[in-house]
Amino acid sequence: MKKIVLMLIAATFLFAGPAVSAETIKIGLMCPLTGSWASEGKDMRQIVELLAGQVNEQGGLLGKEVEIVVADDGGDPRTAALAAQRLASRGIVGVIGTYGSSVTEASQNIYAATNTLQIANGSTSVRLTEKGLPYFFRTCPRDDEQGRVAVKSMLEKGYKRIAILHDSTTYAKGLAEEARGLLADEAAEIVFFDALTPGEQDYTTILTQIRRDNPDVVFFTGYYPEAGMLLRQKMEMGLDVPFIGGDANNNPDLVKIAGTRAAEGFRFLSPPVPQDLPSPVAQDFLAAYIEKYGQAPGSIWAVLAGDGFRVLAKAIEETNSTETEAIADYLKNELQAFPGLTGMIDFDQKGDRIGDVYRVYEVDADGNFILQK
Amino acid sequence: MEQFFTQLTNGLAVGGIYALIALGYTMVYGVLKLINFAHGDLFTIGAYLGLTLLASLGLTGNVGTAGGIFFLVLMVMGLVGVIGILLDRAAYKPLRTSPRLSAVVSALGASIVFSNTIMLVYGPSPRVYPQGLLPTHVFYVFGLPVPIMRIIILATSLVLMIGLYLFIQKTRTGTAIRAAAIDQGAARLMGINVDRVIMLVFFIGPALGGAAGVMVGLHYGQINFTMGWIYGLKAFTAAILGGIGNIPGAMVGGLLLGVIESMGAAYISNAWKDAIAFFVLILILIIRPTGLLGERVAEKI
Numbered sequence: 001m002k003k004i005v006l007m008l009i010a011a012t013f014l015f016a017g018p019a020v021s022a023e024t025i026k027i028g029l030m031c032p033l034t035g036s037w038a039s040e041g042k043d044m045r046q047i048v049e050l051l052a053g054q055v056n057e058q059g060g061l062l063g064k065e066v067e068i069v070v071a072d073d074g075g076d077p078r079t080a081a082l083a084a085q086r087l088a089s090r091g092i093v094g095v096i097g098t099y100g101s102s103v104t105e106a107s108q109n110i111y112a113a114t115n116t117l118q119i120a121n122g123s124t125s126v127r128l129t130e131k132g133l134p135y136f137f138r139t140c141p142r143d144d145e146q147g148r149v150a151v152k153s154m155l156e157k158g159y160k161r162i163a164i165l166h167d168s169t170t171y172a173k174g175l176a177e178e179a180r181g182l183l184a185d186e187a188a189e190i191v192f193f194d195a196l197t198p199g200e201q202d203y204t205t206i207l208t209q210i211r212r213d214n215p216d217v218v219f220f221t222g223y224y225p226e227a228g229m230l231l232r233q234k235m236e237m238g239l240d241v242p243f244i245g246g247d248a249n250n251n252p253d254l255v256k257i258a259g260t261r262a263a264e265g266f267r268f269l270s271p272p273v274p275q276d277l278p279s280p281v282a283q284d285f286l287a288a289y290i291e292k293y294g295q296a297p298g299s300i301w302a303v304l305a306g307d308g309f310r311v312l313a314k315a316i317e318e319t320n321s322t323e324t325e326a327i328a329d330y331l332k333n334e335l336q337a338f339p340g341l342t343g344m345i346d347f348d349q350k351g352d353r354i355g356d357v358y359r360v361y362e363v364d365a366d367g368n369f370i371l372q373k
Numbered sequence: 374m375e376q377f378f379t380q381l382t383n384g385l386a387v388g389g390i391y392a393l394i395a396l397g398y399t400m401v402y403g404v405l406k407l408i409n410f411a412h413g414d415l416f417t418i419g420a421y422l423g424l425t426l427l428a429s430l431g432l433t434g435n436v437g438t439a440g441g442i443f444f445l446v447l448m449v450m451g452l453v454g455v456i457g458i459l460l461d462r463a464a465y466k467p468l469r470t471s472p473r474l475s476a477v478v479s480a481l482g483a484s485i486v487f488s489n490t491i492m493l494v495y496g497p498s499p500r501v502y503p504q505g506l507l508p509t510h511v512f513y514v515f516g517l518p519v520p521i522m523r524i525i526i527l528a529t530s531l532v533l534m535i536g537l538y539l540f541i542q543k544t545r546t547g548t549a550i551r552a553a554a555i556d557q558g559a560a561r562l563m564g565i566n567v568d569r570v571i572m573l574v575f576f577i578g579p580a581l582g583g584a585a586g587v588m589v590g591l592h593y594g595q596i597n598f599t600m601g602w603i604y605g606l607k608a609f610t611a612a613i614l615g616g617i618g619n620i621p622g623a624m625v626g627g628l629l630l631g632v633i634e635s636m637g638a639a640y641i642s643n644a645w646k647d648a649i650a651f652f653v654l655i656l657i658l659i660i661r662p663t664g665l666l667g668e669r670v671a672e673k674i
Contacts, residue, residue, distance in 0.1 A: 168644060194642065194643040194644055195643060195644035196643060197643075197646060197647060199597075199599065199600065199602075199603055200603060201589055201593040201595070201600065202383070202386070202387045202593065204383045204386075205380060205383050205384070205634070205635040205638045205639055205643070205646075206638065206643050208376065208379045208380055208383060208639065209376075209638075209639055209643070212376050225499050225595065225597070228595060229593065229594075229595060232593075232594060232595075233593075236520055236522075237518070237520070238511065238518065253498060253499060256499075256501045257499060257501055257594065257595045259504045259594070
């Protein structure tokens with residue numbers, strides 16, 4: 001019995017293996033299946049495999065079946081470099097992923113050296129697309145996109161006197177300076193620009209100054225623990241100025257720290273959570289996902305991996321080719337207003353996604369995050 | 374003027390907390406010439422214990438809010454005091470005769486052990502005290518708003534500090550503590566049980582730190598396992614500013630540091646707040662190397 005099993009396994013490797021690979025189109029997926037981002041990676045894998053299954057049900061691509069080759073990057077740059085080398089030697093058409101910017105960065109040059117197309121899904125660091133790599137794309141927005149959306153939303157509300165508060169971290173300071181730069185050309189005045197010290201408990205000094213400068217709105221670019229404290233102390237002081245925060249505030253702990261009464265009315269920017277994706281494509285996808293896996297995907301970043309797969313599949317179909325050059329050219333120059341799961345998708349010449357991905361959320365009286373239309 | 378007054382009350386409220394924690398540093402230093410770097414973490418433990426007791430005992434439901442909080446603070450002070458004694462037994466007593474640097478290294482180690490234990494027990498994300506326990510009235514002094522909690526915190530700190538001062542100055546035990554601080558050998562010859570004095574010091578100091586922890590938790594709501602580091606550093610600075618080893622000095626240093634910070638932030642720059650506070654510390658130490666109220670030259674640690 002054992003022998004027969006062994007022979008069968010051997011036969012699979014000898015015959016079926018090469019035979020199948022000639023018949024399939026292989027698409028790589030690099031995602032963190034272990035490490036601290038493992039839940040993101042699991043969602044990415046489930047989403048991409050679900051979408052690939054749907055494509056195969058409808059006859060595959062170019063008459064061939066799609067095969068997803070998964071590699072674990074562990075959420076760690078060194079593991080990612082090994083994963084990238086393994087994937088690049090497996091004859092894949094392109095690779096989707098990955099989540100963290102530093103992890104993606106470690107794999108970028110390996111894919112570039114092997115002329116492999118890469119579509120990252122959660123790596124928002126600006127410099128990834130500033131390197132001039134011809135075959136690198138991403139479906140997520142860049143960090144500087146957020147500043148644009150913040151400024152736009154504040155101006156739309158008619159705010160004239162704007163206070164900007166950051167916490168001196170690279171991310172928060174960058175976002176604050178981005179917003180300040182954009183506001184310089186607008187009919188609004190920056191009445192306050194300063195940093196708090198993260199990790200402290202008492203921010204009444206800074207709130208007292210903000211009261212003195214009497215802004216119409218405060219844009220806080222830091223993280224949710226400080227935002228929670230600011231909101232709470234703002235209410236205790238009886239200071240009545242609206243706060244708007246960056247995407248590091250998308251965490252339910254914010255409401256716990258501030259209390260629902262103080263958090264109500266706080267607005268922050270974030271890519272939409274999966275449940276709020278508006279389009280029919282997204283609704284169908286979510287229904288299929290929930291049917292198969294029992295719950296909705298946890299974050300938008302994993303859904304963006306699904307969009308990576310969908311644009312790649314579209315490009316293979318349209319160009320009738322699996323050549324990296326042809327696909328990259330199509331994505332940059334011909335793909336227009338592709339209905340992605342997360343909204344319309346276009347790419348610019350750098351491989352960045354064009355268009356607003358960020359949305360404005362507001363905390364309601366019960367502490368829920370409500371998408372603003 | 375309104376701005377100045379509000380910032381003054383902001384600074385005094387924070388300074389009151391610094392002063393309470395600084396007392397723990399200064400008492401231990403006074404007797405043992407040791408900077409207890411784990412003191413900030415004892416403060417954090419106080420905040421977490423307060424949360425646990427509040428949630429599990431239902432204190433405020435049984436004896437009313439004010440009484441409940443009073444008992445809560447007392448219980449936390451007792452527990453943190455006992456932890457302080459255990460800390461001394463485990464980390465400092467075996468090193469009593471070793472060079473002073475060994476005890477400092479041991480203190481840093483104890484600090485790391487404490488903060489990681491808190492993280493493992495309570496988790497790394499911030500915890501939140503139940504809301505709505507405290508009065509949120511706002512007093513108007515000369516037409517300027519002062520939240521009542523500001524006054525309560527400052528008053529509690531002052532009561533604890535004055536109580537400690539009287540205890541040290543007026544009682545027999547207090548005299549023994551002062552004697553041990555001046556010269557342990559001579560105190561022993563006079564029939565003072567120096568080991569008991571040290572134990573008492575390691576009870577009172579951490580107990581005051583624990584009380585500060587509960588007050589921070591109750592007032593600010595959010596606590597996290599790393600907060601002892603910043604408060605500890607500031608309180609240590611306050612103790613140096615006032616003259617380490619000197620109890621009124623710790624009080625003055627704490628309140629002064631709070632006010633300097635808030636004034637520096639208000640009139641110069643928020644981002645440079647800490648730098649301004651430390652700059653003032655350096656200036657004061659250049660002019661008065663023993664700190665504001667320090668009597669003898671602080672020895673090197």
